[in-house]
Amino acid sequence: MLEGLNDQFFMNFKRLQEEGNQLIIVHGGGPAINKELARNNVTSTTINGIRVTSKEAVGIVQSTLIGKVNPALVHELNKDGIVAVGLSGYDGQLLECTLLNEEIYGFVGEIQQVNTSLLDTFLQAGVTPVIACIGCTADGHALNINGDTVASEIALAMKADSLLLVTDTPGIKINDVVQEMVTQAEIDNWIETGDIFGGMIPKVQAAVECLQSGIPSVQIVGEKLVGTVIISQEVNA
Template identity: 40%
Template sequence: MRKIVIKCGGSVLDSLSPSFLQNVKSLKSEGYQFIFVHGGGPDINKMLELVQVQSVFVNGLRKTTKEVLETAEMILSGKTNRMLTALLQTSGLKALGINGSDVSLLQGTFLNEKELGYVGSIENVNTEFLQNILALQIIPVITPIAMGVNGVKFNVNADTAAAAVAVAIGAERCIFVTDVPGIKIGGEYCSRIEVEQINSSILDGEITGGMIPKVKSAISALEEGLNTISIVSGKSGFYDGQNWLGTEISNRKELQI
């Protein structure tokens, strides 16, 4: 079965377009299976402001103390996941929200404890569970909280989590749905970008903030065998019937064909 992993940014959850949902429905009816992973940056920021905890980002990753982790999980699992799952469900798709720490779905470890606290990297994904859910024609909607040994939980950047799930499940494509139509370089959105150009654009300061975890996760997922990652706005569709929209980051092998 052909699979697509969609990462839905917290930045665009409130404004997902009808054509986005239409794309999911029509590709599903063509036989694609979907797995969703969601972010929740703006809602987490709002809640942290409310409880007067400062948000600190290092290269686009949220520094995560115990308190930030608890707030992030509460918002992601209790609000953002609920919203997206309900939206899919009311759009006529069967969706099941699940926390990444349940059923060992996302198993993680510290990415860099000293600099980032409880930010996780993914070590393993329970693909058997995902396959079982997909076989029921249900779309899993994953909250990017991972579980480590001894029950330690991790806040995993949602782009990182989506890319890891895409690699593990053997997805044909991973789509990062965000609030901009792709990667902007030199004032223009590009339809395709290569790994070398990404690295130089980070150094030049053209790719910053929340775009950094996207391109970095894309690069490592491509190295691990994923074929294509695209970055696209959720305010429009991601597929026009023939072409995938947004900025595509492809495996070099495919580029040479």
């Protein structure tokens, strides 16, 4: 999605800020990572939308996200008049992590704590934090973390009013039709039937977890920053 961001995205982002919203961006970088892994002849698989990350692969993920993807996005934001700063889990102990399950996933992290005071400092100064989804162990070893998982954990820690999961489609598509509003029960059913699959699974799971934990509004959106609203239960007409 990062490579496809256009003027409309940045225009809508600025509009949200001008309406008084404080915004935090969390990003991954799948295509760029895949390219670098291939260039270095490192193979990688995914399980339930989570990239299995070997010791060799995590170094490539770290250097790609922090060294290439993050500064490129920060540059684009700054160029469009949005004051932004690039961060990762290393900066200011932003993300305190442990290994999710080394036997299954390798060097993939599970967030234990978010340094919300650091993010508050930037937001109060009118600066947009742009966070790469890299964490680290207590001894400083890099950990790859699914971008949607990082976004949901940060949203929960910050007690955000809204979480927007930005993807390359304008929402959840079922039979090629974007759904304006869906329920938890429908999501569970579509995962079982295979209508929701691959990278969309952690997106919808992150959305549901945030709803259950008290985030008032969760959406899966495209570049217009509007899309599918996910609600926790059926709405009676």
